[in-house]
Amino acid sequence: MLPSNLHLYNTLTGKKEKFIPINTPHVGLYVCGPTVYSDAHLGNIRTFLTFDVVYRYLIHLGYKVRYVRNITDVGHLIDDADEGEDKIEKRARLEKIEPMEIVQKYTNGFHHTTDLFNLIPPSIEPTATAHIIEQIEMIQRIIDNGFGYEVNGSVYFDVKKYSSKHNYGELSGRKIDELLEQTRESLEGGNEKRFFADFAIWKKASKETIMKWNSPWGVGVPGWHLECSVMSTKYLGKEFDIHGGGLDLKFPHHECEIAQSVGADNVNPVRYWMHGNMLTVNGSKMSKSLGNSFLPMELVTGDHPLLDKGYTPMTVRFFFLQANYRSTVDFSNEALQASEKGLKRLMIAVENLNQIKVAKETTVDISTLISNCYKSMDDDFNTPITIAHLFDGVKIINLLLEGKETINVNDLEKLKTHFHTFVLDILGLKNEEANANSDLTDNIMEVVLNLRKNAKENKDYATADFIRDELNKINITIKDSSDGSTWNYEK
RNA sequence: GGUCGCGUGGCCGAGUGGCUAGGCAGAGCUCUGCAAAAGCUUCUACGGCGGUUCGAAUCCGUCCGCGACCUCCA
Known part of the structure; x- marks a missing residue:
């Protein structure tokens, strides 16, 4: 099939562009997956469905696609400004079980759901907790390059410094100055950040926190934007072809991903950004x-x-x-x-x-x-x-x-x-009709249809209609045509 | 408030400067013992107001309405 004439809309440029992979026929596709602290809802599924079709079509065109979709199993916080309680741990406390039980439960549920909608599993489904070391290493690179600073056991990304050398906001169209004007009250008290737009890449853990790890900066958890940068880099390289996700992740999540990758490795990580819209x-x-x-x-x-x-x-x-x-x-x-x-x-x-x-x-x-x-x-x-x-x-x-x-x-x-x-x-559609009919039912139906055929030939329409109506009651539809009758069972 | 996007016929939803989107629903016809299915034909459009143009639903301006992001979110 290759070469293809595929064009896709790149959120980074706001234009439809011809798709040219970095290393044809190989394609790297990264999609931000779910945080497994509760059941995915239908809106979540829509995004994954979008990229399922992307994946399927790329494969059909003859590309060798490595599709990475992460599972976020730690670290996302409930409140804004990097404060508050870990969502998974909160859920664990409510359900009175281990955080990793929550993770397992909702990961299983997520897989069940993706199967239900006939989504092809990704090539790699990495989890954040399995890549703590890599995350620590990336944080270190960011610090070494001068784009991260440690305060009291936490490490923050220095957005102001980054934006003096790079274009923070290139994806979302945001400008630092404008962001400043709309500063909210959340910044008022006791914030460790030097600048309001800075974001945590390592967060010191409290005593109560269950899931936490040792690091050069003390015991803590990785920041919430970091895992995607780390895992996309690890499995797809510093620069890869397509990054997808929901539109609501565009800012700040994806913007931060770019900043982290550039900050750590000085490479703009993604060629084509794709964002699925909301349900x-x-x-x-x-x-x-x-x-x-x-x-x-x-x-x-x-x-x-x-x-x-x-x-x-x-x-x-x-x-x-x-x-x-x-x-x-x-x-x-x-x-x-x-x-x-x-x-x-x-x-x-x-x-x-x-x-x-x-x-x-x-x-x-x-x-x-x-x-x-x-x-x-x-x-x-x-x-x-x-x-x-x-x-x-x-x-x-x-x-x-x-x-x-x-x-x-x-x-x-x-x-x-x-x-x-x-x-x-x-399109990944499949027939859901109850077509698992046994030979037995096929044979029985043949007998029934023959009975009706005889009735019709004898102009005994009362019997013919009776058979049809009764079958209808058990969800079997009869269709007459010039060649005879066919039947169809539907739940 | 800032940034971005949207507003299409009964419903959903594409698209393009001039030529039928499509699905569902409605109407008529064909087929049929009847029904179902199927086929054919057909009716409702482009938020308001200006402007550019030979011509705009499509480009520009403006107004109105709606939404997303700016806080975790697919």
Whole structure:
């Protein structure tokens, strides 16, 4: 497949740029993962889904992708200004178990959820606690380069000094001076920082803190932006291709990552920054604090005040893919129901590919369909347009099934391959219909359908309709066509 | 307050200076014993006001409304 014509929107430059890896065909992809102190909600999943499609498409194009997505299992603090209690430890105290039990519990839960939505696991899923030594080493490099200072057992990144030599704010468009003007009251009392924008890269631990480590600066925990810099550097190199994450991480998290990498190794770490936009509910960002978030299982069961009913994971996946990753998506029951029906139509078409009969001549345009799909994916992973093209393909498939158009062997093979590639491999959709029917049920249904066929031939429509209605009650749908009847079971 | 972004038809959601996005819903027709499915056809648009242009929903200005970030957050 390579070379590709992929273009992606680079948040760093604000433009769509042609994707040129540093070391073709290898691609380094880093995505900021979850902090495992509670269950991931649907908004979290959207971001990971975005990069799942990025990962899938890069692989499809022929790149050798190393996809690193971290698990944050220590160190993020509840309050602002680097004060307050560790989220994981707070949770551990509430649940009366060890912090690492919290970490394990919600890591397991996260993996379960990503499986549910058919997300491919990353190549490497490193944890912060397993890279304490590397973090200490990076802090030391930052200090050695004059961009970090120690105060009372904590180490801070010297933003003012950094910005005198480098461009702090290049990613987020923030300017130090402007940041200063909006200084908040949080700076008022007893802060160890020299400058309000400085951030902790090592934080002294209190006596009560359970998870803490020795360092040259005393016992403490690594700062919250550091792990990503460390682990991306370790597994992808000082400079790598794509860094992704939610838009809400752009500032300060990603800005700090850049500063740390430049501060430690004097290399701007990332070629292409990609940010996924937020999932909103009634126009506001979905978040736990607003109480408008739902958990994946609530979505499936429909057990939530905002949900009219349950939706399958693939419906949700499809729903997200029908919007551009750079736009906000507003949750609504109506939209989800529309996606449910649209997805069903698409998946049935994929299944029906096998029933298309081969002809001598091809009367449909397969190559345009195929190139359109590549064109839209190459345009910054434009999945909504790709799906629109796939629906053009659905129309073609249906016409072929009805015999209104024809297709030859080679083109049919192309069409099948194309749909399997785009729908299943790249968009990552899978058939959720209860298709694990046994031979026994198949045989029984054949008998039942034959009974009904006889009834119909005898114009005993009462019996025919009775059979259909009764099957309907147990979620089996009968469809009559000129070739006979087919059946379909749906939960 | 600062920075950035958004405002498209009944709903969701693309896109471009002039040519049908797509899905769902609605209407009509075809097929069908009926139904379902499917196919075909079809109706609602581009927040307000100015400006640039032969032509703007698309560019510029302005106003209104909404949101995100600026504190941990996907």
